[in-house]
Amino acid sequence: MTIVWTVVGIAIFFVGLLLSIAWHELGHFTTARWFGIKVPEFMVGFGRTVFSVRRGETEYGIKAIPLGGYVRMIGMLPPARGGTLGRNRRTGPFQGLMDDARRQSQADVLPQDADRQFWTRAPWKRIVVMFAGPFMNLVLAVALFFVTLMGVGMPAATTQITALEECVLPAVAVQGQAPPDRCPAGAPQAPALAAGVQPDDRIVAVRDQRFGPDDGTGVQDAIRASSGPTPVVVERAGREIPLTVDIIPNTVSARDLENPDATVTAGYMGVLLDTSYQSLTAGETLAQIGNGVARTAEAVVAIPSRIPAVFGAAFLGEERGQDSPMGVVGVSRIGGEILAQQDVPWQQDVSLFLNMLAAVNLSLFLLNLLPIPPLDGGQIVPAIWEAIKRNTAKLLGRPDPGPVDAAKLLPFAYVFVILFLGFSVMVAIADVVNPVRLFG
Structure with missing residues (x-):
C-alpha cells in the first residue's frame, strides 16, 4: 500500500x-x-508535442519534456x-x-x-x-x-502529555517523537516520571503561571526557564492534581526552524506534548x-x-x-x-x-x-x-x-x-x- x-x-x-x-x-x-x-503557441513543456489543439489563432499543447513552458x-x-x-x-x-x-x-x-x-x-x-x-x-x-x-x-504543541520519557537523555525532546524503548544502564529517571506525572495528563500550570489547552509553547518555555523543585499542576480525569517536579538542566532541541539539529541547555522535565494544527x-x-x-x-x-x-x-x-x-x-x-x-x-x-x-x-x-x-x-x-x-x-x-x-x-x-x-x-x-x- x-x-x-x-x-x-x-x-x-x-x-x-x-x-x-x-x-x-x-x-x-x-x-x-x-x-x-x-500568440501562435501556448505550450507546457519542451521538445516533441504530445497533445495539442488549435483554438482561433493559437495552438495549445503539452510537450514531452516537462522542464518549463513557453508562449510564442x-x-x-x-x-x-x-x-x-x-x-x-x-x-x-x-x-x-x-x-x-x-x-x-x-x-x-x-x-x-x-x-x-x-x-x-x-x-x-x-x-x-x-x-x-x-x-x-x-x-x-x-x-x-x-x-x-x-x-x-501549522502544527503547534498543546498542553496534553502524549508520552513520558523514562530516563534523562540529551536532546530527545523532539516534538512528536516517541521516547526510546530502553534506557542505558545508570541513566537517571526522568523528572516527570519520578514526580508521578502520567501519560494523558494535561499540564495546567507551571509555578504560578496557568495555560490554556493549546498553549503548549508557553508550557515548554516555562519548563525551560525553570530549575530545581517546581510546582506543576496537571489535570487528570477532570481533577487538578498539584505535583512537585525536580526540573534539571539538560541538552534539548533549540526549536530553530532554520537549524533543526541545533540544541541548547535548558530546564528539562521529560514529557512529550501532543500537537494540533492551529490557524x-x-x-x-x-x-x-x-x-x-x-x-x-x-x-x-x-x-x-x-x-x-x-x-x-x-x-x-x-x-x-x-x-x-x-x-x-x-x-x-x-x-x-x-x-x-x-x-x-x-x-x-x-x-x-x-x-x-x-x-x-x-x-x-x-x-x-x-x-x-x-x-x-x-x-x-x-x-x-x-x-x-x-x-x-x-x-x-x-x-x-x-x-x-x-x-x-x-x-x-x-x-x-x-x-x-x-x-x-x-x-x-x-x-x-x-x-x-x-x-x-
Missing part, C-alpha cells in the same frame, strides 16, 4: 508542477492578448538597425547567430500582422507582458500559503510569507555554491543535504514520500504538499526575474533600458534612439541554456540515485 501512495503522491505533485507552469504562461498569454500581440509571440526581436534583414548571413562569432534569431523571430509575421509584433509595443507594455508570468507564480504561492496557514494551520491570523500569515520569500531568495542565490555538493551526491556517493537543489524528479518524489507516511494526521500531508508547491512557485517567480535570457528578466531589462534611453532623448530634444537590440544578448542566452541543461541533468541524476529525503 505504501508503494501505491508513493506513486499517487508523485503523480499529484507532478500535475501540480504542470499546472504551475501553465499558470505562469497564462500570465504572458493574457497580457499579450490584451496589448494586441499575436510573433516579433520578439526587432529587425536589424537600418531595416529588415537581407538573405545573406553575416560572418563573425555571434553575428550569424543574431541574424538567424532575427529571421526566426520574423518568420511567421504575416503582412497583416506587422503591427501585432512584440517588439513594436511600448516598453512598459513589454515589461508588463514579461513580468506577468512570474507574477502569476507569486500570486499562486501567496494563495497556497494562505490556504495552508489560515485554513489548515494563523492574516498578519502572522503575511509574516510567514515574507520569511518564505527571503529564504527562497537566499536559496536561489546559493545555487552556484551548492553545485559541487550536488555533483558529489550524483556521482561520488556523498551525503545529500535537505537543502540541496531539486528538479522535477526530486520534488515529485518528495510528493510521493509525503503521502507514503503512515499514521500521520491529514493536515500534515496537505500542509506539506501545499507548502512545497508554494515554495516551487516562489522559486519560479524569483528565478524568472533574473536578467538573463531566455528567462523573463532577459526581456524585462532591455525594455527598461529602452524606456530610459527614449525618455532621456525626449527630455534632451534628441531623435528617438529606436528599440534596444535584445538579439545582442543571445550569446549569454546560449551559454545560460548550456549551463542550465548540464545542471538540470546533474540534479536529475542526483534525484534518482541519491534523493533528498524529508523523513530520513
Whole structure:
C-alpha cells in the first residue's frame, strides 16, 4: 500500500508542477492578448508535442519534456538597425547567430500582422507582458500559503502529555517523537516520571503561571526557564492534581526552524506534548510569507555554491543535504514520500504538499526575474533600458534612439541554456540515485 501512495503522491505533485507552469504562461498569454500581440503557441513543456489543439489563432499543447513552458509571440526581436534583414548571413562569432534569431523571430509575421509584433509595443507594455508570468507564480504561492496557514494551520504543541520519557537523555525532546524503548544502564529517571506525572495528563500550570489547552509553547518555555523543585499542576480525569517536579538542566532541541539539529541547555522535565494544527491570523500569515520569500531568495542565490555538493551526491556517493537543489524528479518524489507516511494526521500531508508547491512557485517567480535570457528578466531589462534611453532623448530634444537590440544578448542566452541543461541533468541524476529525503 505504501508503494501505491508513493506513486499517487508523485503523480499529484507532478500535475501540480504542470499546472504551475501553465499558470505562469497564462500570465504572458493574457497580457499579450490584451496589448494586441499575436500568440501562435501556448505550450507546457519542451521538445516533441504530445497533445495539442488549435483554438482561433493559437495552438495549445503539452510537450514531452516537462522542464518549463513557453508562449510564442510573433516579433520578439526587432529587425536589424537600418531595416529588415537581407538573405545573406553575416560572418563573425555571434553575428550569424543574431541574424538567424532575427529571421526566426520574423518568420511567421504575416503582412497583416506587422503591427501585432512584440517588439513594436511600448516598453512598459513589454515589461508588463514579461513580468506577468512570474507574477502569476507569486500570486499562486501567496494563495497556497494562505490556504495552508489560515485554513489548515501549522502544527503547534498543546498542553496534553502524549508520552513520558523514562530516563534523562540529551536532546530527545523532539516534538512528536516517541521516547526510546530502553534506557542505558545508570541513566537517571526522568523528572516527570519520578514526580508521578502520567501519560494523558494535561499540564495546567507551571509555578504560578496557568495555560490554556493549546498553549503548549508557553508550557515548554516555562519548563525551560525553570530549575530545581517546581510546582506543576496537571489535570487528570477532570481533577487538578498539584505535583512537585525536580526540573534539571539538560541538552534539548533549540526549536530553530532554520537549524533543526541545533540544541541548547535548558530546564528539562521529560514529557512529550501532543500537537494540533492551529490557524494563523492574516498578519502572522503575511509574516510567514515574507520569511518564505527571503529564504527562497537566499536559496536561489546559493545555487552556484551548492553545485559541487550536488555533483558529489550524483556521482561520488556523498551525503545529500535537505537543502540541496531539486528538479522535477526530486520534488515529485518528495510528493510521493509525503503521502507514503503512515499514521500521520491529514493536515500534515496537505500542509506539506501545499507548502512545497508554494515554495516551487516562489522559486519560479524569483528565478524568472533574473536578467538573463531566455528567462523573463532577459526581456524585462532591455525594455527598461529602452524606456530610459527614449525618455532621456525626449527630455534632451534628441531623435528617438529606436528599440534596444535584445538579439545582442543571445550569446549569454546560449551559454545560460548550456549551463542550465548540464545542471538540470546533474540534479536529475542526483534525484534518482541519491534523493533528498524529508523523513530520513
